[in-house]
Amino acid sequence: MxxxxxxxxxxxxxxxxxxxxxxxxxxxxxxxxxxxxxxxxxxxxxxxxxxxxxxxxxxxxxxxxxxxxxxxxxxxxxxxxxxxxxxxxxxxxxxxxxxxxxxxxxxxxxxxxxxxxxxxxxxxxxxxxxxxxxxxxxxxxxxxxxxxxxxxxxxxxxxxxxxxxxxxxxxxxxxxxxxxxxxxxxxxxxxxxxxxxxxxxxAGASLPAQLAGIRSVDAAYDLPFSEGARVELEQEQGLFEHGEAAEGIDAFITKRKPDFA
Known part of the structure; x- marks a missing residue:
């Protein structure tokens, strides 16, 4: 067999x-x-x-x-x-x-x-x-x-x-x-x-932002509010420093479609 x-x-x-x-x-x-x-x-x-x-x-x-x-x-x-x-x-x-x-x-x-x-x-x-x-x-x-x-x-x-x-x-x-x-x-x-x-x-949104949203919402179930809020802050800051936020903000200001990876 x-x-x-x-x-x-x-x-x-x-x-x-x-x-x-x-x-x-x-x-x-x-x-x-x-x-x-x-x-x-x-x-x-x-x-x-x-x-x-x-x-x-x-x-x-x-x-x-x-x-x-x-x-x-x-x-x-x-x-x-x-x-x-x-x-x-x-x-x-x-x-x-x-x-x-x-x-x-x-x-x-x-x-x-x-x-x-x-x-x-x-x-x-x-x-x-x-x-x-x-x-x-x-x-x-x-x-x-x-x-x-x-x-x-x-x-x-x-x-x-x-x-x-x-x-x-x-x-x-x-x-x-x-x-x-x-x-x-x-x-x-x-x-x-x-x-x-x-x-x-x-399809049209930023995947790093979507994954950060998932991690932040999951933290709401697993952690006290203050700790979950800290995760949210860390996730948002990370998107601004290393994610696609700069591209998204610039696209909004210049009235164009963002070019997310």
Whole structure:
């Protein structure tokens, strides 16, 4: 039997200047096995090597699924030590996407369960379709979400809703996901069209400024107000000294379109 390779299950393509689409295609449900996790890391490598990627859209090629979570069959073959190693790989992929030098969008139009929902939450934004459903079913097999889910979900929907979703292991339908803030944009149409339209909205602005905005807003959740305000000040000062603020200000004064990298 031929070994499954990262490039077999994850591919990527620059679909327009500055926008890369990453496609997960590991049948039957995009279980997050080692090849798929390695593929996501390779896609991040490619985006960073390209140097001009502002937005990465992560999608699924499998109808009905974004990603079904951890590879349960794989879990059944490992011991405590290798379980830890596998969990570390899942967390590393999510953390890499969350802290990347580009904006990430999860385009979800099917089941995003367990590690699949954790992957979506690691992205900067989530665009959800009418068929999308979200859930963290780990308690049903005696576990908890272990790839950042217990930390990212409360930041998105609050403590009560997060505990509701985690402790009941229920699936959250598309409409509720939009209502509680789990999804940032929802559509009854084509999810990829909506995701790419959102990517286009980011295209004209300064990427360093956008990333500084993300870091500053994240600080509001992680730090007391005074410390978060300090992060905001440092980020803004850094943009003026080393970012693209000088170009943006000059373009405004001279009434021209800024030439951001």
């Amino acid at each position: 031929t070994a499954e390779l990262a490039t077999d299950v994850v591919t990527w393509e620059v679909v327009r200047p500055g926008t890369m689409v990453v496609t997960m295609d590991r049948g039957p449900a995009n279980a997050l096995g080692i090849p798929l996790l390695d593929g996501l890391q390779a896609a991040c490598d490619a985006a960073e090597t390209a140097g001009d990627i502002k937005v990465m859209v992560i999608r699924s090629a499998i109808d009905g699924f974004f990603a079904a979570g951890a590879d349960i069959k794989h879990l059944g073959t490992i011991n405590a030590e290798s379980f830890t190693a596998y969990g570390n790989q899942m967390r590393a992929a999510n953390d890499r996407i969350e802290s990347a030098s580009f904006i990430s969008i999860a385009a979800v139009d099917g089941l995003a369960l367990g590690g699949g929902m954790e992957l979506a939450m690691a992205c900067t934004f989530r665009v959800g379709g009418a068929k999308a459903r979200y859930g963290l079913p780990e308690v049903n097999i005696g576990l908890i979400p272990g790839a950042g889910g217990t930390q990212r979900l409360p930041r998105l929907v609050g403590r009560g809703k997060a505990l509701d979703i985690i402790l009941t292991a229920r699936q959250v339908p598309a409409a509720e996901a939009a209502e509680i803030g789990l999804v940032d944009r929802s559509t009854d149409g084509d999810v990829m069209e909506a995701a790419l339209a959102l990517a286009d909205e980011f």
